[in-house]
Amino acid sequence: AQKITQTQPGMFVQEKEAVTLDCTYDTSDPSYGLFWYKQPSSGEMIFLIYQGSYDQQNATEGRYSLNFQKARKSANLVISASQLGDSAMYFCAMREGRWGSGNTGKLIFGQGTTLQVKP
Amino acid sequence: EPEVTQTPSHQVTQMGQEVILRCVPISNHLYFYWYRQILGQKVEFLVSFYNNEISEKSEIFDDQFSVERPDGSNFTLKIRSTKLEDSAMYFCASSARGTGVVEAFFGQGTRLTVV
Numbered sequence: 001a002q003k004i005t006q007t008q009p010g011m012f013v014q015e016k017e018a019v020t021l022d023c024t025y026d027t028s029d030p031s032y033g034l035f036w037y038k039q040p041s042s043g044e045m046i047f048l049i050y051q052g053s054y055d056q057q058n059a060t061e062g063r064y065s066l067n068f069q070k071a072r073k074s075a076n077l078v079i080s081a082s083q084l085g086d087s088a089m090y091f092c093a094m095r096e097g098r099w100g101s102g103n104t105g106k107l108i109f110g111q112g113t114t115l116q117v118k119p
Numbered sequence: 120e121p122e123v124t125q126t127p128s129h130q131v132t133q134m135g136q137e138v139i140l141r142c143v144p145i146s147n148h149l150y151f152y153w154y155r156q157i158l159g160q161k162v163e164f165l166v167s168f169y170n171n172e173i174s175e176k177s178e179i180f181d182d183q184f185s186v187e188r189p190d191g192s193n194f195t196l197k198i199r200s201t202k203l204e205d206s207a208m209y210f211c212a213s214s215a216r217g218t219g220v221v222e223a224f225f226g227q228g229t230r231l232t233v234v
Contacts (some may be wrong), residue, residue: 044226045162045212045222045228104174107212109161
């Protein structure tokens with residue numbers, strides 16, 4: 001079974017509008033972290049935002065926020081006021097378990113969502 | 120801002136040849152990783168390295184692959200005898216350990232093309 005599922009292969013959004021990129025995850029570990037990375041056409045992986053499984057509040061980072069619904073095992077990324085420079089591939093990723101208890105900190109990635117921002 | 124540096128940015132090699140991909144992680148980080156991304160597909164974990172040894176490896180990381188931290192600053196991935204299907208973007212990443220976010224910082228990647 002997929003640990004991280006991103007069901008939207010491609011999304012369009014009008015400049016200045018908000019967009020939600022979906023991510024669902026599957027783990028039986030009570031301790032985990034969820035990450036979003038942006039990959040522009042140049043190829044590098046840029047960290048955007050993080051949500052820990054025990055965090056009470058949804059994470060926010062500038063125009064990025066994470067809509068964390070633990071019971072539904074979803075961690076959707078919301079980008080507000082889209083800009084042309086937001087056009088990129090977006091990856092949701094999970095790190096399972098606590099550091100040091102045999103966990104290596106590896107990330108498990110979803111398939112990615114390509115976002116195109118239209119002027 | 121500290122960053123992970125990978126060289127070369129692009130490598131073309133003949134099938135069957137050995138390649139070494141190089142990475143300089145962030146200096147105070149303790150955990151090092153290699154991931155690969157076949158064109159247009161998801162990023163896949165290859166191997167993690169901590170305390171001078173492999174701490175975890177995926178089933179992709181077979182006997183053709185090896186990693187080394189030869190001098191305390193570089194972290195290398197060697198592919199002994201490349202195959203066409205090894206063509207991919209290879210990312211090095213490093214993490215510090217501690218409380219808080221502890222995100223993995225990624226290098227800009229090495230695009231490996233096997234011909």
